[in-house]
Every structure is written in C-alpha cells, then in structure tokens.
Amino acid sequence: MATPTDPLRRALLASVAALPLAAAAHGPQAHGTPSHRAAPPExxxxGIAGDPARVSRTVEIRMGDDMRFRPDRLTVREGETLRLRVVNRGRVMHELVLGTPEELAAHAELMKKHPGMEHDxxxxxxxxxxxxxELIWHFNRPGDFAFACLIAGHFEAGMVGRIRVEPAAQEKTP
Structure with missing residues (x-):
C-alpha cells in the first residue's frame, strides 16, 4: 500500500542514486591539474601570483630559530617575477608571508588568537x-612592502623582512 511519502522517498532515492554519476562526471584528476579551472590570481x-615560466631570478631566503630572515631586505624592480626559495634551517615550523606591514601585523594578531589556523x-x-x-610572485606595483613569519610569537620576536619594489624605468622623451 502506498503512503503519502512514497513520491518524496522515490525522489530522494533517485537523487542519491545519481550522486556517483555526478562525481564521475567531474573526472578522476585531482584539483589543481590542468583539467581543473583554478580561480584567477588575486x-x-x-603584487600578484607569478607565472613560473616568467621567473626572472631566484632568491634564497633562509629562516632560523633566532627568528631572523637572511637576507632580510630585498630590492625588486616593478614588473619582476621572483622565485623565493625559503629554507628553514631551524628546528620549529616557520613561514614566509608577503604583504603590507599593516596587513601582516593584523594577520599576526589573528594568528595569536587562532594558532592552529590553516591557510594556503x-x-x-x-x-x-x-x-x-618556495613561492613565485610577480611584483607589479612599486612601493615598500614586507615579509614575515606569522606563527604566534615569531612576528613579535622580530621575524620580519622588507621589500622595496622600485618603479619600472621610465622612458625618456627627447
């Protein structure tokens, strides 16, 4: 004998049965592979995320448990794409985050409140x-910026570096 919920039950079962087909239609490749459309760089x-094919130079930045970056100052020309190779010579986790001094300070405060926060x-x-x-970054805006380790306590201990992006050379008109 049919009950009033039978049509609802049938619709629910049909939608559940279709789930494997929808998943298979996505394809067997993992996210981040060429078939997956990534969000455009922000x-x-x-600056903006760089294209590995357009890297103009590689800079190695070393980090240590003395809470310092070496080198801690970089000069970049506007329009340059760098590969920043980040080496942790310490015994604890470190990170390098690019940003404005104000944004890095605000993010460091947030990290103190949520030390296990994951982000990528x-x-x-x-x-x-x-x-x-490593990270690949295209410095397409001139100005003074920074990099820092925002793991709780590291920023406060002085684990900060500076980046100066110099304006692209202006063409001189005769």
Whole structure:
C-alpha cells in the first residue's frame, strides 16, 4: 500500500542514486591539474601570483630559530617575477608571508588568537624544520612592502623582512 511519502522517498532515492554519476562526471584528476579551472590570481597591493615560466631570478631566503630572515631586505624592480626559495634551517615550523606591514601585523594578531589556523595562499610558504619551500610572485606595483613569519610569537620576536619594489624605468622623451 502506498503512503503519502512514497513520491518524496522515490525522489530522494533517485537523487542519491545519481550522486556517483555526478562525481564521475567531474573526472578522476585531482584539483589543481590542468583539467581543473583554478580561480584567477588575486591582485594584492604588493603584487600578484607569478607565472613560473616568467621567473626572472631566484632568491634564497633562509629562516632560523633566532627568528631572523637572511637576507632580510630585498630590492625588486616593478614588473619582476621572483622565485623565493625559503629554507628553514631551524628546528620549529616557520613561514614566509608577503604583504603590507599593516596587513601582516593584523594577520599576526589573528594568528595569536587562532594558532592552529590553516591557510594556503600563493603569497605564503609554510616550511617545516629542515625543509624548503618556495613561492613565485610577480611584483607589479612599486612601493615598500614586507615579509614575515606569522606563527604566534615569531612576528613579535622580530621575524620580519622588507621589500622595496622600485618603479619600472621610465622612458625618456627627447
């Protein structure tokens, strides 16, 4: 004997039965592979995610448990794309995050309140002890910017560096 909920039950079962087909239609490739459409890079005041094919130079930045970056100052020409190779020579997790001094300070405060917060942006490299990571960044805006380790306590201990992006050379008119 049919009950008033039978049509609802049938619709629910039909939608559940279709789930494997929908998942298979997505394809067997993992996210981030060429078949997956990634969100376009987001313009930030300090630049935009870079194209690995357009890297003009690689800069190695070392981090240590003395809460310092080496080098802690970089000069970049507007329009340059850098590969920042970040090496953790310490015994604890460190990271390198690009940004404005104000945004980095605000993010550091947030990290103190939520020390286990996970995030993954193209302007961040989280590097376990004894390992290395990298990020590729296109510096398309001139100005004074910064990089820092925002793990709770590291920023406050002075784990900060500076980046000066010099304006692209202006063409001189005769």
């Amino acid at each position: 313009q930030k005041p300090w 942006e193209p302007y961040m490299a989280h590097v376990p002890p004894g390992r290395r990571g």
